[in-house]
Amino acid sequence: MNFSTFKSANKLVTGQTALQYLVQALVDAKATKLLIVSDAGVVNSGTLQYVLDLCTVGYSIFADVKPEPEFSQVQDCIDVYHQNNCDAVLAVGGGSALDIAKCVAALADQPGSINDFIGTDKIKSRNIPLIVIPTTSGTGSEVTNIAILSDTENQMKQGIVSDCLLPDVAIVSPLMSVSCPASVTAASGIDALVHALEAYISLNHSDITDALAIQTIQLIVEYLPQAYALPTNLIAREKMATASLMGGLAFGNAGVGAVHALAYPLGAKYKLPHGVSNALMLPHVLKWNVLGCAERLSHIAQLLKLGTSQNHQENAESLVEFLHKFSGQLNIPLGLRHVGITENDIPDLAAEAIKVERLLKNNPRKLSLMDIEAIYREAL
Numbered sequence: 001m002n003f004s005t006f007k008s009a010n011k012l013v014t015g016q017t018a019l020q021y022l023v024q025a026l027v028d029a030k031a032t033k034l035l036i037v038s039d040a041g042v043v044n045s046g047t048l049q050y051v052l053d054l055c056t057v058g059y060s061i062f063a064d065v066k067p068e069p070e071f072s073q074v075q076d077c078i079d080v081y082h083q084n085n086c087d088a089v090l091a092v093g094g095g096s097a098l099d100i101a102k103c104v105a106a107l108a109d110q111p112g113s114i115n116d117f118i119g120t121d122k123i124k125s126r127n128i129p130l131i132v133i134p135t136t137s138g139t140g141s142e143v144t145n146i147a148i149l150s151d152t153e154n155q156m157k158q159g160i161v162s163d164c165l166l167p168d169v170a171i172v173s174p175l176m177s178v179s180c181p182a183s184v185t186a187a188s189g190i191d192a193l194v195h196a197l198e199a200y201i202s203l204n205h206s207d208i209t210d211a212l213a214i215q216t217i218q219l220i221v222e223y224l225p226q227a228y229a230l231p232t233n234l235i236a237r238e239k240m241a242t243a244s245l246m247g248g249l250a251f252g253n254a255g256v257g258a259v260h261a262l263a264y265p266l267g268a269k270y271k272l273p274h275g276v277s278n279a280l281m282l283p284h285v286l287k288w289n290v291l292g293c294a295e296r297l298s299h300i301a302q303l304l305k306l307g308t309s310q311n312h313q314e315n316a317e318s319l320v321e322f323l324h325k326f327s328g329q330l331n332i333p334l335g336l337r338h339v340g341i342t343e344n345d346i347p348d349l350a351a352e353a354i355k356v357e358r359l360l361k362n363n364p365r366k367l368s369l370m371d372i373e374a375i376y377r378e379a380l
């Protein structure tokens, strides 16, 4: 392919007073009755109220999105949309609420069930306006054309990929993440870091995604520890919110790779938060990837002033070492055994991970089933 396209939400609104833009966004959407899609954590923390205070039109609230949500939640939410005669969708939450809301806006007025749309480009149009306000700094879902939901039957996370899932407006305000529990700040922040790292080494990267990925990595290494240590640090929250968005733009266009592919079965089978699954796999997959992209990993190590040698492989290894310690400082578990996974579980995990061809094809080193089993073993 000798051209590439670049995808984003139609309008990005950032900065400390970004939330005020909601009033204009509702006018532009010609919304008369909103369905607000959120979850219990966001409601109980009082953070949803910031948004409700700015709502100039009527609304109903679906506040029942579960973390790492199942496909069936989309239909539950569509039912509430119709019962209340809504005509626009506003998501206020982490990646879980955003992903459900994206599917609802795209599918509420279409025939068929959610299962008909799993895969790539199965959704062909969206007529319902979609505004999203993330409350975590991690997934970048506010700017991606992807929704990742849990398939409980097959114990796997599956992607719905369609440009119809790109929101009309993404409002990214640092105020929204201040109430995040420390563990959510840490896990979602690592997810954003993995998005940028995997986008940078993706076989599908471009100069545009490289620029976004590099800035994302630098912001997260500097500001995630600050946001974790002091949740009310608005500068750190704003930098992380922007980094998450930029990481989303990077991976939404370049793709992610084997870290995510090997993390998905952990999330689906063991109900681990997505960021924790990624953190558990990150150093081990990157170590394996050194042979496929030593120069690119070395470049990141040098940017972070970790690599002092002229040897790309040594620099890349110092980056892997750094990332392991970085997750540890955020109190994220550092081995699969700490989350109850044993040697016996590995064949099943590997059998699921190798099916994630959509992501493995971007990885700079090809992985066989045996390679994947070996990586899980190293991650024990």
Ligand SMILES: NC(=O)c1ccc[n+]([C@@H]2O[C@H](COP(=O)([O-])OP(=O)(O)OC[C@H]3O[C@@H](n4cnc5c(N)ncnc54)[C@H](O)[C@@H]3O)[C@@H](O)[C@H]2O)c1
Residues within 6 Å of the ligand: 039, 040, 041, 042, 045, 047, 066, 067, 068, 069, 093, 094, 095, 096, 097, 099, 135, 136, 138, 139, 140, 141, 144, 145, 146, 147, 148, 149, 157, 176, 177, 178, 179, 180, 181, 184, 187, 188, 191, 274, 275
């Ligand atoms: N669509 C994409 O591009 C994309 C990318 C990466 C991950 N994902 C998906 O996103 C989901 C994970 O999203 P996430 O990491 O943002 O977490 P989440 O949305 O699952 O939220 C995690 C927990 O944090 C709480 N929470 C969130 N914001 C809060 C706030 N401001 N105050 C208090 N509590 C708050 C929630 O109530 C929940 O209990 C996974 O399903 C993952 O697969 C999607």
Ligand SMILES: [Fe+2]
Residues within 6 Å of the ligand: 139, 191, 195, 260, 274, 278
């Ligand atoms: Fe992710």
